[in-house]
Amino acid sequence: MLRHQTSNDVVDATSLIRHVTITGKLVPTSPENYMKLARLAHDFRRAVLYATRMITNNMNTNAILRELRGMLNKGYGDPAYKIAKAVVEGCRFNGGNPKHITVKKLFIVSEGEASRLGNRNIRLESTSTVKVKYPYDGSWLSFKACFGEKYLSLIKELVEHVKHRKISYSARIVFRRGRIYLHLSIPIELYMKYFRRGNANGSLIAGFDLNSDRINMVIIDGYGRIRDIKTEWFPEVTSHGYPRRKAKTRRLEALAKLLRYSFHHGVGTVVFENLLAIKKRRYTRSRKANRKITRFAKRELLQHGILMAMKYGFKVLLVNPKGTTNSEEHGKIMRRYGLDRHTASAYIIALRGIERHSLIQKITL
Numbered sequence: 001m002l003r004h005q006t007s008n009d010v011v012d013a014t015s016l017i018r019h020v021t022i023t024g025k026l027v028p029t030s031p032e033n034y035m036k037l038a039r040l041a042h043d044f045r046r047a048v049l050y051a052t053r054m055i056t057n058n059m060n061t062n063a064i065l066r067e068l069r070g071m072l073n074k075g076y077g078d079p080a081y082k083i084a085k086a087v088v089e090g091c092r093f094n095g096g097n098p099k100h101i102t103v104k105k106l107f108i109v110s111e112g113e114a115s116r117l118g119n120r121n122i123r124l125e126s127t128s129t130v131k132v133k134y135p136y137d138g139s140w141l142s143f144k145a146c147f148g149e150k151y152l153s154l155i156k157e158l159v160e161h162v163k164h165r166k167i168s169y170s171a172r173i174v175f176r177r178g179r180i181y182l183h184l185s186i187p188i189e190l191y192m193k194y195f196r197r198g199n200a201n202g203s204l205i206a207g208f209d210l211n212s213d214r215i216n217m218v219i220i221d222g223y224g225r226i227r228d229i230k231t232e233w234f235p236e237v238t239s240h241g242y243p244r245r246k247a248k249t250r251r252l253e254a255l256a257k258l259l260r261y262s263f264h265h266g267v268g269t270v271v272f273e274n275l276l277a278i279k280k281r282r283y284t285r286s287r288k289a290n291r292k293i294t295r296f297a298k299r300e301l302l303q304h305g306i307l308m309a310m311k312y313g314f315k316v317l318l319v320n321p322k323g324t325t326n327s328e329e330h331g332k333i334m335r336r337y338g339l340d341r342h343t344a345s346a347y348i349i350a351l352r353g354i355e356r357h358s359l360i361q362k363i364t365l
Contacts (some may be wrong), residue, residue, distance in 0.1 A: 010352065011274055013306045013316040019170070019185040020307060022154070024147035026130060026173065026180040033141045036134055040072075041106040041175055044080060047071050049103045051084030056098040073135040075120030079109040079170070106175035108132075112168030112185070122171035122182075124162060127155045130182060132173070145182060154194045158186065192310065199313035202266035207350025208258070209324070209342050210272070210301055213238045215251070216346040217258045219267060224351055228265065229343060232258055248297070255305050263312045270309045271353035274318035275299050319352035 028034035047068050054064045061081075068077035088098045110121035110133075117123055121133035123140075127147065131140040147155055161167040170185040204227055209216040213235045219228040232254035237247035262270060275298055309316045323329055324345045334344045 011318040020191040027144040047080040108173040112170045114168040118162035202268040204267045205269045206262045206267045207346045209346040216342040218346040269315040271317045273321040317353045
């Protein structure tokens with residue numbers, strides 16, 4: 001959903017999002033179709049795992065793609081390579097050994113292509129029908145699609161655009177807890193047509209510091225003066241054994257609450273750290289802190305935050321995370337305003353969203 005970005009300056013985050021994922025369910029029309037889809041999912045997972053080994057061994061990209069396309073087809077093989085590459089990069093980011101990667105979930109991914117009715121292998125026939133290409137004999141497997149009522153108008157328009165070869169969409173099929181889910185990657189313009197909540201036109205700037213057990217927000221005006229401070233706490237999510245899915249929901253609820261508050265209190269711009277510029281996860285000497293870091297999908301929360309902010313019509317900026325904590329500037333702000341370290345970080349993040357940041361530093365420090 002969020003394209004990789006490594007800029008050291010202020011980045012307009014809305015330019016990084018091109019697609020949004022919506023989810024529905026797939027129901028097989030026959031036991032045979034279910035078995036064939038399951039076989040395809042097993043082979044796709046095997047292809048991804050095989051590709052991680054080849055990437056780790058520095059095998060030539062074209063050679064890897066030939067292998068994967070031979071195992072499946074081009075429409076399945078190319079995304080299998082991209083997923084494997086992302087998995088290897090993520091493993092290295094977390095300090096792991098790519099040779100020990102395992103892929104547990106059954107899934108299938110197919111890339112979008114407008115000239116092929118939206119997608120090469122997973123095609124929307126209507127709001128209730130999906131067909132999946134079975135690469136071993138070239139046949140198409142038919143499934144019933146079930147989307148939430150709020151998505152039906154969006155899906156209906158998507159199908160119409162697809163029939164005229166105007167739009168493409170990527171698709172992912174996931175087997176989970178005995179059910180089959182379909183994830184569609186929808187163009188952001190079409191998604192916003194149905195899910196925009198407002199058009200924020202305030203003059204204030206809100207900076208957000210995302211943490212595993214809290215989210216700190218500081219609202220400032222154009223001169224860097226603090227106008228409001230809010231913190232949402234959720235310390236229970238870092239407890240040992242706390243469900244990750246439940247923790248994710250709790251964090252998203254907290255972030256949504258702060259964004260909603262910003263919308264109704266004169267904010268027009270929200271600012272986050274550019275976490276995509278961080279090349280490696282940083283650990284500490286504390287086992288407890290490292291456990292929190294490992295279990296906290298900070299980049300994922302950032303992606304959701306950007307999308308939620310866009311729904312409200314905020315201008316969304318990403319700023320260089322260097323120096324937002326444990327720096328001379330950070331220490332001075334803590335002492336001058338009596339802020340805790342996370343609130344001070346949120347204040348610095350907000351300041352960096354203002355073009356006159358160099359002038360503001362002289363005034364505030």
